[in-house]
Amino acid sequence: MTKLDAHERLRRAASLLAHDGAQAGDRTLLLQAWEVLRGLRSDDFPVEMRPAFNFLQHEIARAESEDISAREVAFLANKLRQLELMWIESPQKIAKPESPENGA
Numbered sequence: 001m002t003k004l005d006a007h008e009r010l011r012r013a014a015s016l017l018a019h020d021g022a023q024a025g026d027r028t029l030l031l032q033a034w035e036v037l038r039g040l041r042s043d044d045f046p047v048e049m050r051p052a053f054n055f056l057q058h059e060i061a062r063a064e065s066e067d068i069s070a071r072e073v074a075f076l077a078n079k080l081r082q083l084e085l086m087w088i089e090s091p092q093k094i095a096k097p098e099s100p101e102n103g104a
Contacts, residue, residue: 012036013036013037014080024070026070027067027070045087056083
């Protein structure tokens with residue numbers, strides 16, 4: 001199986017949330033979308049997107065462990081879709097490693 005890059009996984013997660021159920025507060029859809037992103041780290045994303053990803057990671061972990069309102073589900077679904085749009089609009093299309101690319 002081919003390992004998907006962070007943007008492709010984010011795009012797939014956002015497409016899961018394109019259904020009316022996500023706007024209606026369907027927690028199951030939100031958690032399914034998050035499952036697509038599970039295992040990604042903030043440094044898999046462009047620098048300007050990392051705080052937004054960290055926020056989502058924290059809030060969806062809370063959604064997994066406790067019952068959240070339909071309004072909160074819709075809010076998080078929108079934030080996840082916005083993150084995908086940020087990637088499209090990002091001038092830095094792929095996350096670059098923090099270390100220098102050229103060795104000694």
